[in-house]
Amino acid sequence: MEKSYQTRILAxxxxxxxxxxxxxxxxNFSREGDFDMPTDGVLWSETANGLVALHVPADxxxxxxxxxxxxxxxxxxxxPTPRLAQLERQIFHTGSWGHATYSIVRRVRGSAVPARLDAQVILxxxxxxxNQGLRLIALVYLLIGLYVLFRRWTAPKATHFYIFCLTxxxxxxxxxxxxxxxxxxxxYWGNIVAGALQPALFLHFAVTFGEGISKLRRTVVSTALYLPGLLIAALQVVAIEVFSATENLRHRLDEIGIGYLxxxxxxxxxxFYMRYRRSDQPLERQQLKWLSRGTLLSVIPFTLFYVIPYLxxxxxxSPVLKAxxxxxxxxxxxFAWAIVRYRLMDTDLIFKRGVTYTLATAALVGVYFAVVGLSAEIAHTRLPSLKIWGLVAVIVATALIFDPIKTAIQGRLDRVFDRKRYDYRETLIEFSRGLSSETDLAALAQSIVERLSQTLLVARVAVFLAPVGEDSQGPQLAAAHGLTPGEIARILENAPNAGFLRFDAEHHHEENGHIFLEKPEDARTLVEKDRSLAATLDMHYFLPCRxxxxxxGRARAIAVIGLGRTQDDDFLSSEDMEFLESLAGYIGIAIQNAQLFRSLETKITEFxxxxxxxxxxxxxxxxxxxxLDLEDRIESWNAEMEVMYALSRGEALGRSITEVFPASFVEAFERSKTESGTHHLSKVRLQxxxxxxxxxxxxxxxLLTRDFVSVGRIVLVDDITGRVELEAQLTQAEKLSSIGLLAAGVAHEVNTPLAVISSYTQMLRKQTSDDPRLSMVLDKITQQTFRASEIVNGLLNFSRKTSSEFVPVDMNAVLKETVALLEHQFRxxxxTVQADLAATLPCVDGSQGKLQQVVLNLMLNAKDAMADSTTPHLTVATRxxxxxxxxxxxxxxxxxxxxxxxxxxxxxxTTKNAPREGQHKGTGLGLAVSYGIVQEHGGKIRVDSAVGQGTTFHLxxxxxGLQQTVDASSRGYAGEQQTEKIAHA
Structure with a gap:
């Protein structure tokens, strides 16, 4: 609290x-401008005989x-003028440009009596x-002092520096x-006091600059330094106020003051120079280097060309004295840099530019007088009519050539001060222009660190990329130069959590736009985890690329460049940092372009x-x-359309729909355009x-865009030809199934009258046994009744659902029964049917109904295949x-x-889609079902066929008995095969 109170009082x-x-x-400036003090230009000395002229300046x-x-x-x-005061009174009375009569006594060589004469002096x-130049210096002091005070109030020696500037x-x-x-x-007295304090303040700063000096020594040295100045000020007061000092005494006191300064x-x-030679701290050494140079640049000309001649x-x-x-x-x-302690923020640059402007001014003065003299000669001899306007034109022309001269001198000084760095900077400028040509982010980052290291001779350089997106981690190391693999591993682990690398609104940094860490391992402004990362990086500058x-609508940091000291263990200069800040914008744009290019490549790949x-x-x-586009021209044509329509994509693209599709489809398409939404056309027949x-x-x-703007039409053509045929076949199969049920019912009803006819015929046969002719007729009726009954029973047996239980079956009996069932159709x-049946044929295990269905399907197919034959012949054989x-x-x-x-x-x-007369339309299920039944019985079926010669099916x-040894999985496999075939269809 007490310290805060003291600070407020001081402020x-x-x-x-x-x-x-x-x-x-x-x-002071106003009064000096309103008052002209006349003078004769002589330095007078008071003596007993009067005022003696010690120095009479030329002109x-x-x-x-x-x-x-x-x-x-x-x-x-x-x-009379026995004292200087009387002369000054007469000078002021006469005034500027007035005529004053001086009575002079001059010694004449060779004569003992001095001569007396009067001189007319125009004052x-x-x-x-x-004084105007000195006021300029005063203004510079005041502005720099205010800048330092407001910018770095808490910096060491900031108050000392401001008091020095104010003094x-x-x-x-x-x-x-x-x-x-x-x-x-x-x-007058303010100037005297300031003259006593200002040199002491400056030397005080020089002696106590930096660290390492004890407090006692600081106090003793400070007291000793201010004593001479206080003594000189006291002498001035005593001499003027007490002894009414003569002009000689005042002049001597002024000489003492100038010599003291x-x-x-x-x-x-x-x-400054000695401490610079002894210092081992890089930052302090750099500060002292420029402090000693700046002090020597000021003191040497001032001492040689002003103080020594004055004493x-x-x-x-006079121009030399003023300069x-x-x-x-x-x-x-x-001196400002030593207080700001900000990497030689402006000292080196101002030092060089100051020399530049000084030399440029000197060159300009020389050129000015040369041109003016030449123009005056020309004006007087050849162009007398120009008069004063010619001189004005010459002055304007001379002013215009100032900038080229200054630029040329600046370039020469850059080469002298920077040597090879000048060429490096030109190379770096070319590099900045070509940054945007690199689109690979990793290569760009590596190129940046390599070129910065080569150009600025920096030992350690790194580029950190700012996080992209809300889910991204913190800054990531993109490229580095001068770091060991172990350091890079630690940086990769800790960089995402580093707060001092985040140059955004939530992590505010200094107003200068970058961070400077004099001692990264002991950066008091950083938290512990950031201090550890900074020590690993061992870098002093962190510059955002915005x-x-x-x-x-605001600038954001897309990357951060970290730089260490130079290879000579020096810090970067302010000109280096100014250049890097300008280059950071180009680097940021280049990195953003590379990121956008990578994002674009990713999106293109995804697209x-x-x-x-x-x-x-x-x-x-x-x-x-x-x-189709808005003009009904085909824009895309998939492979299925190529197969379906037998038209390649190349032939279809770009053609109008009227050139490709028939008129019936085009008419339906035109009708659909008048309706909104999707239009469906069912079972359209396409040629x-x-x-x-x-x-x-x-x-x-x-066909709509994201903005629901129509850009054409999309047409889906689903070929259902096979499905329609399948539906027809299924319908036919359903009809056949119904007919089968009807035939079973009819057969059942026919059995009753057949039984009655058979009974009555047999009764008549017994009653007419004596009549051979009638008995023969009745026997034929009875035989035909039995035959009709067998046919009807065969139909009933075929229509009934058969069980899957296998029993011994005689294949000869199955063949005979099937032939009898189809006898009428064959007739x-x-x-003609030829049966070549084995006399003794072993039984097979199976379902008689299913086996009869196989034989029936094969015989019906054989009959249909011989419809065009003139001598149809069917052979059935067993062995x-x-x-x-x-x-x-x-x-x-x-x-x-x-x-x-x-x-x-x-x-x-089936091949019986268009059956001839006497044939029936096929369903395509007969052989498929027969194949499944044969497989179910553990059998095999194969076919031998030649076009025009006939077909033989082998079962x-x-x-x-042997069938029982067949694994039960055979039947399951047969059923699966049948199911697979049906599913395949």
Missing amino acids: VALALATLAVCILAGL SPAQRAGIREDDVLVAANDH EPTDRSI SCVLYACKSSGQFDGLDWTF ALYYVIAAVV SELPVP AGLTLVFLPLT VADRRT ERLKEFNENIVESIKVGIFT MLAGETRTANIAIAP TAKV ATDTHVLLSISDKGSGIDPAHLHKIYDPFF EFPIS
Whole structure:
């Protein structure tokens, strides 16, 4: 609390002092401008005989009037002048540009009696132009002091520096105007006090700069340094106020003050240089290097060309004196850096530019006088009509060539100060221009660190990328130079959690836009975890690369560049940092471009994958798909459409729908365009280019963008020709099933009258046994009744559901019964049946009904195959081997096309789609069902066929008893095969 109170008091005191100094400086400038102090230009010395001329400057009013050194002034304007005060009174009374009559006594060589003469002196205003330059220095001191005070209030020696700047402002801005009233005496004594304190403050800073000096030593040294200045100020007060000092005494006191000022400046420069040689701290060494250079740059010209001539009273041209006094402006500029402690923020740059402008100004003055002299000669001799306007034109032209001269000198100094770095910077500028050409982010980051290291000679460089997206982690190391693998591993682990690498709104950094860590391992401004990472990095500069964020409208850090010291263990200069800050923008844009390019490549890859996936779906789907543009031209045509329509994609694309599809489809399509939404066309018959007719369901829907803007139509063509045929076959099978049920019912009803007819016929046979002719007729009726009954019972047995229980079955009996069942159909078709049955045939295990169904299907197919034959003949044969019963059914029909042999067992495959007279339309199920039954019985079926010669089916069944040894899985496998075939259809 006490420290805070003291700080507030100090702040108020400094504010009041600053305000007072500004007011006094303004008043002094105003009074000096309103008052001209006349002078004769002579340095007079008071003696017993009068005022003796110690020094008469060349081209002064007295010198032009003929006054020489050692002349004695006894009267001015007929008023005696035993003291300097009487002369000054007469000078002020005469005024500037007035004529004053000086009574001079001059010694004549060779004569003992001095000569007395009068000189007419035209008084001139005192030349105070040097005061304006000194006020400029005062303004620089005040501005730098305020900048340091407001920018780094808590920095070491900030208050000391500001007091020094304020004192220097009083020293250079407050000058006596010569009126010597109350306010003018304030200016005078303020200047005296400031002159006593300012050199002591400067040397005090030089001696105590940096760390390592004890508090006791600091106190002793501070006290000793201020004593000479206080003594000089006290002498001034005593000499003027007590003893009414003569002009000689005042002049000597002024010489002491100037010598004191120069001596302290020279000692400070030496102290800075010696400490620079002994310092082992990189930052302090860099500071002291520029402090010593800046001090020497100010002190040497000031001492050589101003102080020494003033003390020795040597004649020096006035422009030289003024230029030497103005070199003091470099002192506050270099001194400012020592307080700000901010990597030589401006000292080195200002130092070089100060020299540049000084040399440029000198060159400009030379050129100016040369051009003016040349133009004056031309104006007087050749162009007398130009008069004053020619001179004005020359002045303007001279001013215009100032900038090229300054630029040329700046380039030369850059090469002198930076040597190879100048070429490196030019290379780096070219590199910054080509940054955007690199699109690979990893290669770009590595290129950045390598080029920065080569250009700035920095030992350690790293690039950290800012997190992208809400779910991303913190900054990530993208590339590094000068780091060991172990350091990189630790950085990769800890960098995402580093707070000092986050240059965003939530992690505010210094206003200068980057971080400087003098000692990374002991950075007090960082938290513990960040301090550990900073120590691992061992870097001193962290510079954000910012880009504009179009969402927020503010700049955001897209990357952070970390840099260490140079290979010579020096810190970077302010010019390096200024250049890096400019380059950071280009690097940020290049990194953003690389990230956008990577994102674009990812999206393109995803888009291509998605496009390929969608195209694969469209190409693989068993539905024809094509799209039309707004002009009804085909834009896409999938593989199914190529197969279905027998038209390649290349031939279809770009053609109008009217050129490809028949008029019936085009008319339906045009009708659909008048309706909104998806339009469905059911069972549309399309005439294919190959000549066949296909049946299809067609869906027509608008093709919309994300914004629901129609860009065309999409058409789906589902070929249902096979499905329609299957439906027809299923309908026919349903009809056959119904007819079978009806036939069973009819057969059941027919059995009753047949039984009655048979009974009555047998009764009549008994009663007419004596009549052979009638008995013969009744026997035939009875036989035919039995035969009809057998046919009806066969139909009933075939229509009944048979059980899956296997029993011994005689295949000869199955064949005979089936032939008897089909006898009428064979007779109608004029088919002769030849039975070549084995006399003794072993039984097989099976279902008699299912086996009879197989034989019935094969015989009916054989009959249909011989419909065009003139001599249809069917052969049925059986024989037995040791293990199997063999059965063959042969016909002399048309045979089977070899292209169809592999499909005859497929469900619903049939060649009887358009049956001839006497044939029935096939369902495609007979052979498929027969194949499944044979497999179920553990048998085999094969076919031999030749087109035009006939077909033979060979069936093979295990003999009864051996069948029981067959694994039960055979029956299951047979059923699975049958199911698979039906499912395949």
